[in-house]
Amino acid sequence: MNSQIHISSCDLNGILSLLEDSKMLSSNIAALEEELVRANVVDKEAIPKQVVTMNSTVVFKFVGENKVYIKKLVYPVDIENYDDISILAPVGSALIGMSKGQTLNWLMPNKTIKTIKVINVIK
Template identity: 50%
Template sequence: MSSQPAIIVSSLDMDRIEALIEKMPRLTPEVEQLENELDRATIVAPEAIPANVVTMNSTVRFKFIGDDKVFEKTLVYPHDLKHDEQVSIFAPVGSALLGLAVGQSLNWPMPNSQSRTVEILEVLYQPERAGEYLR
């Protein structure tokens, strides 16, 4: 797994995601993949998150390598998912975004036994950068 980029996750995000996973009656392959990703994350205090890293409730511009289309989505918890401009942490692309920094890319399994490489172009909004630690 050394080919995967380093990821950084806030301790607050980690606690909240783990609490949601623990409440699930059974884990899907996508959630198991997210757990594996979280196992290799560097965990830091929310105040120590670099400004260019995707955290929960961040709005991020990204694309899939090999595709010119650029997406702009806010990474949210499943219970906060309300419209198409958001993506759940438990969706394959949502899991891939968490913890990546601008300029990093990550190959991630997608539905139908495919995989795509997600590249982070810009973190437009990050709660930690804005001083908002309790969302």
């Protein structure tokens, strides 16, 4: 069982709107919807600083690998460069709502399960 995640009502509404407008049907969208269902939804002001929200810059890695990633979580239309990651990308969907130090098992597109660990969250 994965740990509890937190999401602001503002982010939830934005993501749900994106999903309603999305023509994509994929297992990744289904996984994102499952994450949203299990999330603890709170006001934006109540989200702790170390929780990944939309537009947070996240330092993370895959457990068992040495490479560390630094990515900004954004909506697909807001991607500006390689340092941005879409909320609709498999890792982007996994990161939303996670906290510093938290890990999450996530099914990747190649059907392997990877454990993602959040090292830091920069607002």
